[in-house]
Amino acid sequence: MKNWIKKISIVCMALIMVVGVTACGSSDSGSGDSGEVYTVATEPTFPPFDTTDEDGNIVGFDMDLMNAIAEDQGFSVEFVSYNFDGLIPALQSGNADIVAAGMWASDERKAEVDFSETYFDSGVVLAVADDNNTINSVDDLTSDMKVAYQVGTSSMDVAQQLEEEGKIAEAVGFDKVNDAVQAVNTGAVDALLNDKPVTLEYMNQQPDIIKIVGENVTTESYGIAVQKGNTELLDKINAGLKNVQEDGTFDELLEKWGLAEK
Incomplete structure (x- = not known):
């Protein structure tokens, strides 16, 4: 009788293990229908x-x-x-x-x-400090000025081209836009080239820090x-x-x- 009960217990435990493994294997890692x-x-x-x-x-x-x-x-x-x-x-x-x-x-x-x-x-625009009344467009940039950009973006190409053409002294790259905005605010650079909607968002978040001047530089x-x-x-x-x-x-x-x- 004890041997029979022991066999039943082993079978039940095996069934429990099979059910548990099946349940774990069917879990979906994503919310999409495909599971991708x-x-x-x-x-x-x-x-x-x-x-x-x-x-x-x-x-x-x-x-x-x-x-x-x-x-x-x-x-x-x-x-x-x-x-x-x-x-x-x-x-x-x-x-x-x-x-x-x-x-x-x-x-x-x-x-x-x-x-x-x-x-x-979208498009790249030029931004300067809110109290800057000297730079009103890209045409006002001069060979002694520094212009910021975000590394790897289209603004980098524009800034580096301005430097190569001698229209500015230095194109200064930043990994993050907020650091470039801060550089304009502190006067470490004279202007910033950046995408228009993002620049507008920073202007909304930090009023009186920077402003857009001139028309879109690129589209x-x-x-x-x-x-x-x-x-x-x-x-x-x-x-x-x-x-x-x-x-x-x-x-x-x-x-x-x-x-x-x-």
């Missing part, structure tokens, strides 16, 4: 597109847009922070699947990565980037982007992040 989780690289000092909240979470228009695309297409995303000039290398090395970072889909970058359909038109359009040749993921992003634009979600996000009029 993609790593999205960004540079979170680029508000309102990419920034951090008071708890240190990466938030912004790009984050909400990627979450909307992911929900539409049945996959999930997680966001990781890089310096801007490290974003494309992160894709190329496979450390990230997607870049969503207010990135200009320029011809030079298209040679390195593949871009989605563009989703926002550009932002796209979402994936590794060269990853057509499967790119097709998902383009399909999701189209759907959220058509169902009104995109416009709601523009309003939420104050980009509707920018």
Whole structure:
């Protein structure tokens, strides 16, 4: 009788173990239908597109847009922070699947990565200290001036070209836009070249610190980037982007992040 009870106990324990293993194996790591989780690289000092909240979470228009695309297409995303000039290398090395970072889909970058359909038109502008009445446009820059830019961005190309042409003394690079803004504020540099909507956001956050002068120096359009040749993921992003634009979600996000009029 004891042997029979012992055998029953062993069988029951085995069944419990099988059920437990099956339950663990069926857990879904993402909220999407497919279970796919993609790593999205960004540079979170680029508000309102990419920034951090008071708890240190990466938030912004790009984050909400990627979450909307992911929900539409049945996959999930997680966001990781890089310096801007490290974003494309992160894709190329496979450390990230997607870049969503207010990135200009320029011809030079298209040679390195593949871009989605563009989703926002922008441009580089010149900003100076709010009390600066000497510089009113790029034409007022002189050969003794220093101009800041964010490393790896389109503003870097503009600033370095001005330096090469002798129109300014030095193009000064910063990893983060907020450090460049601070350099203008303290007088360490004379001006800043940066994307217009981001500059406007810094002006909203810190009134009377900087101001935009003159017209757009360049025009550009932002796209979402994936590794060269990853057509499967790119097709998902383009399909999701189209759907959220058509169902009104995109416009709601523009309003939420104050980009509707920018």
